[in-house]
Amino acid sequence: MNINKVSLHGTIALLALATLNACQTISMPSDFNGVPIAAGTMAPAGLPANRVGDKYYYSNGSFNKIEKISPGRIEWINNRKRKSITISDPMAPQLYLETSTREYTKQTDASVGDLWPLTVGKSSSFTTNVKFKSKDSGKEGKFKQLWRCSVDGAERVRVLAGTFDTYRVSCTRRSRSTSNGKLFYRQTVIYHYAPEIGHHVRYESRTKGKTPYTRELIGVRPDIKFLSDKTAKNIRHTFQDALENYQNDKSASWSDKKTGVKTTTTPVQTFQKSDGKFCRNYKQIVNQGDGDRLYVGVACREGKLKWLTPRR
Numbered sequence: 001m002n003i004n005k006v007s008l009h010g011t012i013a014l015l016a017l018a019t020l021n022a023c024q025t026i027s028m029p030s031d032f033n034g035v036p037i038a039a040g041t042m043a044p045a046g047l048p049a050n051r052v053g054d055k056y057y058y059s060n061g062s063f064n065k066i067e068k069i070s071p072g073r074i075e076w077i078n079n080r081k082r083k084s085i086t087i088s089d090p091m092a093p094q095l096y097l098e099t100s101t102r103e104y105t106k107q108t109d110a111s112v113g114d115l116w117p118l119t120v121g122k123s124s125s126f127t128t129n130v131k132f133k134s135k136d137s138g139k140e141g142k143f144k145q146l147w148r149c150s151v152d153g154a155e156r157v158r159v160l161a162g163t164f165d166t167y168r169v170s171c172t173r174r175s176r177s178t179s180n181g182k183l184f185y186r187q188t189v190i191y192h193y194a195p196e197i198g199h200h201v202r203y204e205s206r207t208k209g210k211t212p213y214t215r216e217l218i219g220v221r222p223d224i225k226f227l228s229d230k231t232a233k234n235i236r237h238t239f240q241d242a243l244e245n246y247q248n249d250k251s252a253s254w255s256d257k258k259t260g261v262k263t264t265t266t267p268v269q270t271f272q273k274s275d276g277k278f279c280r281n282y283k284q285i286v287n288q289g290d291g292d293r294l295y296v297g298v299a300c301r302e303g304k305l306k307w308l309t310p311r312r
Contacts, residue, residue, distance in 0.1 A: 037154035042165055044117035047088055048198025050074060051293060053223025056199060057309050059160065059216040065223075088112060090199065091149065091169055091191050093128045104132045115149060118167045118193065123150040130175075146174045157192050159201050159216040160298045160310075162268065162281045164194035166201060197296055219297020219309050222286045231261050235286065239265045243280050243299055243307040260289040277301055279310070 055065040061079075068075040073095070076084045085096040089112045097104040107129045114124035128145040149171040156165050169191045192202035201217040224232045234254050242252035242265035255262035269281040279300040285292050299307040 035156040037156055037165060039120055039154070042154045042167065042195070044119045045167060045193065045195035046117045047112065048090060050198070051222075053226075054295075055221045055223065057218040057221070057297070057311070059214075059218055061311055062215075089116065091115075091171060091193065092126075093145065093147070101136065102132045102134055104130055106130050110147070115151065115169075118151050118169070118195075120151050120153055120167070123148065125149075143175050148172050155192065157202055159218075160281075161201060161217040161219050162283075162296050162298075164192070164196060164201050166192040166194045168192055197294060217297075219299070220295045221297070221309065222284075222288075222293065222295055224286070224288075227261065227288065231256060231259065235261075235263045237305075238263050239282075239284060240305040240307055241265075243267055243282060243301070244305050260287070262287045273300065280307070 050066055050069055052066050052069055055063050057063045063079045064076050064084075065078070066074060067077045067083075072088050074086050074088065076086065078084070080100075082098040082100075083096065084094045084098065086092065086094050087108075087110070089110065092110045092112075093106055093108055094104070095106050095108070097106075108126055110124065110126040110128070114126075115122050125146075125148045128147060129142065130145060131140065131142045133140045149169060152168045152170050154165065155168050156163065158164075171189045171191070173187050173189075175186075187205060187207045190202075190204040190206075191200040193200045197220060199217065199220065203215045205213040224235050227235070234256070238252050238254040242250075246252055246267055248267050248270060251264050251266040253262070253264040264285045266283045267280045268283055270278060271280075272278055277300055279298055281298050282296070284295040284297075286295060287293070297309060300310050302308050
């Protein structure tokens with residue numbers, strides 16, 4: 001890489017950069033998160049416009065890819081090839097969830113209109129009836145979840161994917177056995193939802209008696225495999241060229257007048273890992289002929305014109 005072409009003034013000295021190394025969880029220091037934004041500064045956030053093939057990478061080494069979209073229903077597949085199904089509300093409980101040991105099927109009376117468009121002060125309460133089945137024994141069970149979600153405020157947070165203005169949405173659930181009505185589980189989930197990309201950039205889970213869990217967004221990548229080989233190659237090259245050769249806030253672009261496909265990649269910050277490798281935050285716009293879509297993230301240099309999304 002020609003260092004003279006790349007502005008390194010944005011080096012983030014406080015990042016725990018060693019955690020980007022293989023076999024370690026990627027994380028950000030907590031003091032980068034949660035700067036309050038004045039009420040009314042953010043516009044109401046509508047439901048996200050999802051696209052089939054978009055892939056979301058997280059700091060625990062996992063990813064989630066949109067497999068299919070139908071009215072009010074989104075099907076996902078993760079890095080372990082396990083399926084989940086959600087409604088159009090990205091913070092509502094899944095309708096279906098597969099884990100390593102169980103399958104969960106859920107029915108909910110959640111109303112999307114209660115919470116969306118997101119504005120500070122909105123809240124929603126709903127019930128979810130859950131049935132589960134063990135993959136090994138075939139044993140079945142069921143329980144009821146009582147949920148309450150509220151938009152608590154607006155915050156600016158920094159994660160490895162970048163810096164975002166977000167709505168902080170907290171959802172608390174209590175679970176009761178359908179046989180005796182006994183309360184046996186209580187959990188609070190906190191989402192930092194970024195309207196700019198239509199997805200949460202930070203997820204926190206707090207359960208009584210368990211260690212708190214946090215997952216942050218590393219990046220969002222588009223699916224360009226169904227485009228022609230030439231078009232896909234040009235999109236990839238523009239992305240790699242921008243990260244390899246362009247200064248922060250300078251853009252590399254490519255377009256095809258015949259198809260209307262175009263793309264722009266802009267590096268926004270550059271920093272160096274403890275092992276000497278360079279990483280860059282970027283914003284990538286891809287228009288596949290149906291409107292611009294924004295993709296964000298961090299990529300690290302593994303060789304000339306070889307910038308990759310870091311994984312654990």
